[in-house]
Amino acid sequence: MKTTRRQFIKIAGIGTAGVAVAGSVFGSVQKAAEKSLTKASSDSELTRTPTYCEVCFWKCAAWVYKDKEGNIKKLIGNDEDQHARGKLCPRGTGGLGMYYDEDRLKKPLIRRTNADGSQYYEEAEWDVALDFIADKMKGIKKDYGKENMALFVHGAPAKHFEYMFKAFGNENHAEPAYAQCAGPREAGFFATFGSGVGSPEPADMQNSKCIIFIGNHIGENMHNSFVQEVSTAIDNEADIIVVDPRLSTIGAKATHWLPIKPGTDIALLLAWMHVLIYDDLYDKEYIDKYAFGFNELKAHVANYTPEWAAGITTIDPELIRKSAYTMAAAAPAAVIHPGRHTTWYGDDTQRERAMAMINALLGAYGRRGGMYMGVKQKLPKYPVPAFPHPHWSWQNITKKKYKNAAVGLTNVLIDASLPDFPKEHQIKGWFIAGTSFINTIPDRKKMFKAMENQDLIVVVDTMPMEMTGYADVVLPESTYLERYDYSRAGKNRVPQIAFRMPAVEAKYDSKPAWWMAKELGNRLGLEKYYPWKNLEEVLDWQFKQVGSSLEEMKRIGVKTLVSQESIYLLPGEDFEFNTNTGKIELYSTDFAEKGYDPMPKFTRHDSPDPGFYHLVYGRTPMHTFGRTQNNPYLFDLYETNNIWINPRTAKLWGIDNGSELWLKNQDGVISEFSAKARLTERIRPDSIYMVHGFGHTNKKLSRTSGRGINDIPLITNIKIDPIMGGTGMRNNFVTFLLEEPSADEILAAANVDTSKEKSKEPSKEKSKNDTLKEVAKENHTKEEAKL
Amino acid sequence: MAMDTRKCVGCSDCVVACQTENNVPLGFCRDWIVESVKGTYPDTVQMHFKSERCMHCENTPCVRTCPTGASHVIEGGIVKVTPNECIGCGACIESCPYDARYVHPEGYVDKCTFCDHRIAQGMNTACVDVCPTSCLIFGDLDDPKSPVSKVLQEKDWYVIAPEAGTQPQLYFLK
Numbered sequence: 007m008k009t010t011r012r013q014f015i016k017i018a019g020i021g022t023a024g025v026a027v028a029g030s031v032f033g034s035v036q037k038a039a040e041k042s043l044t045k046a047s048s049d050s051e052l053t054r055t056p057t058y059c060e061v062c063f064w065k066c067a068a069w070v071y072k073d074k075e076g077n078i079k080k081l082i083g084n085d086e087d088q089h090a091r092g093k094l095c096p097r098g099t100g101g102l103g104m105y106y107d108e109d110r111l112k113k114p115l116i117r118r119t120n121a122d123g124s125q126y127y128e129e130a131e132w133d134v135a136l137d138f139i140a141d142k143m144k145g146i147k148k149d150y151g152k153e154n155m156a157l158f159v160h161g162a163p164a165k166h167f168e169y170m171f172k173a174f175g176n177e178n179h180a181e182p183a184y185a186q187c188a189g190p191r192e193a194g195f196f197a198t199f200g201s202g203v204g205s206p207e208p209a210d211m212q213n214s215k216c217i218i219f220i221g222n223h224i225g226e227n228m229h230n231s232f233v234q235e236v237s238t239a240i241d242n243e244a245d246i247i248v249v250d251p252r253l254s255t256i257g258a259k260a261t262h263w264l265p266i267k268p269g270t271d272i273a274l275l276l277a278w279m280h281v282l283i284y285d286d287l288y289d290k291e292y293i294d295k296y297a298f299g300f301n302e303l304k305a306h307v308a309n310y311t312p313e314w315a316a317g318i319t320t321i322d323p324e325l326i327r328k329s330a331y332t333m334a335a336a337a338p339a340a341v342i343h344p345g346r347h348t349t350w351y352g353d354d355t356q357r358e359r360a361m362a363m364i365n366a367l368l369g370a371y372g373r374r375g376g377m378y379m380g381v382k383q384k385l386p387k388y389p390v391p392a393f394p395h396p397h398w399s400w401q402n403i404t405k406k407k408y409k410n411a412a413v414g415l416t417n418v419l420i421d422a423s424l425p426d427f428p429k430e431h432q433i434k435g436w437f438i439a440g441t442s443f444i445n446t447i448p449d450r451k452k453m454f455k456a457m458e459n460q461d462l463i464v465v466v467d468t469m470p471m472e473m474t475g476y477a478d479v480v481l482p483e484s485t486y487l488e489r490y491d492y493s494r495a496g497k498n499r500v501p502q503i504a505f506r507m508p509a510v511e512a513k514y515d516s517k518p519a520w521w522m523a524k525e526l527g528n529r530l531g532l533e534k535y536y537p538w539k540n541l542e543e544v545l546d547w548q549f550k551q552v553g554s555s556l557e558e559m560k561r562i563g564v565k566t567l568v569s570q571e572s573i574y575l576l577p578g579e580d581f582e583f584n585t586n587t588g589k590i591e592l593y594s595t596d597f598a599e600k601g602y603d604p605m606p607k608f609t610r611h612d613s614p615d616p617g618f619y620h621l622v623y624g625r626t627p628m629h630t631f632g633r634t635q636n637n638p639y640l641f642d643l644y645e646t647n648n649i650w651i652n653p654r655t656a657k658l659w660g661i662d663n664g665s666e667l668w669l670k671n672q673d674g675v676i677s678e679f680s681a682k683a684r685l686t687e688r689i690r691p692d693s694i695y696m697v698h699g700f701g702h703t704n705k706k707l708s709r710t711s712g713r714g715i716n717d718i719p720l721i722t723n724i725k726i727d728p729i730m731g732g733t734g735m736r737n738n739f740v741t742f743l744l745e746e747p748s749a750d751e752i753l754a755a756a757n758v759d760t761s762k763e764k765s766k767e768p769s770k771e772k773s774k775n776d777t778l779k780e781v782a783k784e785n786h787t788k789e790e791a792k793l
Numbered sequence: 794m795a796m797d798t799r800k801c802v803g804c805s806d807c808v809v810a811c812q813t814e815n816n817v818p819l820g821f822c823r824d825w826i827v828e829s830v831k832g833t834y835p836d837t838v839q840m841h842f843k844s845e846r847c848m849h850c851e852n853t854p855c856v857r858t859c860p861t862g863a864s865h866v867i868e869g870g871i872v873k874v875t876p877n878e879c880i881g882c883g884a885c886i887e888s889c890p891y892d893a894r895y896v897h898p899e900g901y902v903d904k905c906t907f908c909d910h911r912i913a914q915g916m917n918t919a920c921v922d923v924c925p926t927s928c929l930i931f932g933d934l935d936d937p938k939s940p941v942s943k944v945l946q947e948k949d950w951y952v953i954a955p956e957a958g959t960q961p962q963l964y965f966l967k
Contacts, residue, residue, distance in 0.1 A: 046815045046910050080813040083923075093925050096806040099813060225802030230925055237800045237926035255802045258840040265835045627804035639812065642819045643805045652834055687830060687838040 056563025060486035100639030111482035140529035163519035180414035194358025200584030216336030277315035289369025299593025339375025352725025352734035380497030408731030442471035489518035803842035848961030
């Protein structure tokens with residue numbers, strides 16, 4: 007029997023006796039709750055330890071509260087922290103669900119093959135699993151080269167494995183956070199200001215008089231301090247301008263909502279520039295002093311009038327003009343937020359550059375209420391010998407084509423993982439930590455081909471995410487509530503260090519990433535890079551270099567340091583920007599040299615065929631990516647996605663509110679599951695919207711499996727950004743299937759690994775309270791109409 | 794309590810913070826989010842969220858209909874249920890115009906307590922403290938200087954279902 011090399015294995019499948027078949031966590035949490043149900047614990051009965059959150063990348067510092075029995079009771083934001091400001095978002099508040107989730111990975115697992123060719127996971131002790139990985143890595147080093155592996159990472163575990171791979175002599179590291187997310191804005195802002203954006207984005211929104219969002223749905227992407235800043239701006243009666251095909255949450259609070267035709271943002275941005283320049287609304291003094299290429303830009307946008315843009319964007323030219331006047335009136339306390347997930351149409355760096363250029367025309371960069379210049383306290387690196395120099399790295403296979411790629415690109419390393427890639431630079435092993443890769447990267451066909459060509463795939467995670475099913479070795483990581491990590495010390499208004507320590511002992515046989523990396527390093531002969539016993543030793547040394555200590559950090563969680571640097575330009579300051587000209591480049595000399603358009607141009611993107619609709623996807627405030635859907639607390643808040651459809655569109659199809667729908671994309675790919683139609687006036691009739699992160703197929707994610715539609719398999723038309731190599735994902739269109747397609751149809755359409763498991767009957771049980779919530783919602787909505 | 798609908802983003806942090814603070818079993822909640830949409834695309838469509846919970850009414854049908862006295866009003870106007878006096882008959886649930894009560898799996902009726910255990914210590918309710926938009930304002934309505942009284946003096950507000958005559962004490966800012 008011939009099977010694929012990499013059958014999807016469900017964790018706890020055949021031959022994995024002993025992996026506990028978890029009951030519902032509802033049971034356990036509820037039981038714990040029942041013991042003290044009549045009374046909430048007073049804070050004086052609880053003890054607390056510091057952490058910073060790992061539910062998303064905002065990394066808010068928090069306190070973990072425990073009762074006398076050592077049960078984690080709640081998580082509360084740290085008052086001192088700039089990210090949290092004493093509050094966590096719903097995901098952070100529900101972060102304890104990550105720890106309590108009984109579907110967690112519990113033991114290391116190794117892929118084994120039976121005599122009949124079928125595959126299964128065998129539980130292994132850590133020694134066995136780590137030896138297995140080290141042997142395979144040594145084999146790849148011998149057969150191909152230590153460089154011929156790729157590390158794909160996200161979140162806090164990244165640093166530990168990057169360190170280990172560098173010590174091994176490998177720099178082929180990539181994060182979806184760049185090429186599938188924030189990369190274009192980094193490249194676009196860098197080309198303009200000589201400085202990337204970073205996280206948190208330095209938009210000074212709490213002091214702004216006008217905030218502009220281009221498709222950025224703040225409040226639905228629950229970036230904690232930003233939501234707080236926007237709320238402050240609302241108190242200050244700041245204007246808000248929102249450009250979005252959907253009346254997003256922030257759109258509903260906006261002074262101007264511009265319901266733009268998807269894919270036409272650059273036309274709008276050019277028209278805004280036209281109005282700012284030709285109506286003399288830009289900051290002349292600022293541009294004269296700091297900018298290069300103004301005359302070129304003025305000539306470039308001469309014909310890009312609001313009337314020109316109206317025909318492309320479907321936005322009323324008067325609204326385009328009016329919104330430009332609104333932002334100019336507030337300038338320099340006005341800011342176009344750079345956004346975060348910006349890989350949309352393949353010309354994303356140019357769109358982001360246009361946004362950066364408008365910030366320049368408004369005189370916003372380096373100004374209060376515009377963009378501040380963040381400061382940080384660097385934590386020195388623990389002294390170790392220099393890392394070996396690799397013979398080649400991601401740069402050799404990336405920079406010729408995508409000249410402004412700043413870090414490794416996941417998609418380029420996946421291309422290099424295909425069997426027809428030149429042998430010298432072919433990737434033969436994947437090490438993945440903290441990202442469910444197949445639900446993050448578009449173009450699944452290629453992904454499966456690349457996986458087939460690997461000698462080793464290791465996946466580190468806390469949960470049995472779909473990616474774990476394709477691994478040769480699965481390593482169960484402790485959750486952030488159970489481990490030490492390197493500290494958070496990014497740029498902000500004042501330099502701060504946030505510290506994470508274990509609040510409780512690690513559950514099951516899970517281990518922290520730093521321990522896995524060190525143990526693997528030792529097995530690979532890299533002992534000299536690990537002269538320390540444990541991470542506490544490293545952290546204590548680092549803290550002491552900046553006048554603190556492990557002991558102090560355990561007590562305070564967040565340390566604020568002093569900076570002498572101003573976060574705003576001083577009046578009349580001669581500031582040298584880190585660009586070729588030392589100025590803000592309205593005309594990019596760097597792009598011109600490299601053969602890219604020095605100023606953004608509008609290119610028309612595809613429009614959907616009749617019966618098809620733009621697939622617009624986004625976030626809900628209760629979830630992060632595809633990683634939190636099984637968290638019992640967050641599942642309880644938002645258990646599945648639905649498909650937003652304008653009632654006029656729905657009428658053409660005979661779709662009712664709540665109709666069960668399947669989606670099919672322009673290439674014939676059919677969604678694995680269905681979702682309910684949500685008819686709403688909040689979206690354009692030519693677009694549909696759904697929340698990303700649902701449609702989990704692994705049944706071991708017992709709560710979320712089979713619920714909702716996953717957008718990733720429907721994203722098959724990828725437009726690569728020629729400047730930095732990001733994967734534009736918004737050029738995809740879907741149509742509705744009103745009848746359930748057969749499993750064969752779905753598989754034939756997807757043409758993917760047919761051994762992938764399918765769960766056709768998601769449990770649809772509803773708690774009484776859900777019904778209550780719905781009834782309440784209906785009643786109150788009706789009442790609302792009366793008001 | 795007052796709730797500023799201009800600022801709320803409907804994130805449900807108030808819901809999960811209440812669950813973890815008050816040991817509310819998963820699958821149930823004492824507070825919840827309501828989304829209201831009016832108008833049509835593109836020119837007139839509007840949307841806002843409300844964070845709702847027991848309105849701690851001045852005129853309390855839930856207390857009147859309770860056959861055992863489990864439902865009661867404590868000093869300061871907070872409406873509470875004493876679990877071991879409650880027989881779970883559901884009369885209060887029927888009489889509440891706001892669907893603010895549910896039957897706890899242990900068989901008694903449960904609802905928002907305005908975190909009276911926190912208020913006793915001079916703290917805010919958990920939902921107020923956690924809210925990233927600071928859209929919830931809590932305080933003593935009898936004290937004209939309290940933040941909640943001030944905001945009600947300064948801003949336009951409404952209550953839900955005033956026609957029910959219960960004199961609800963959760964005010965929504967427009």
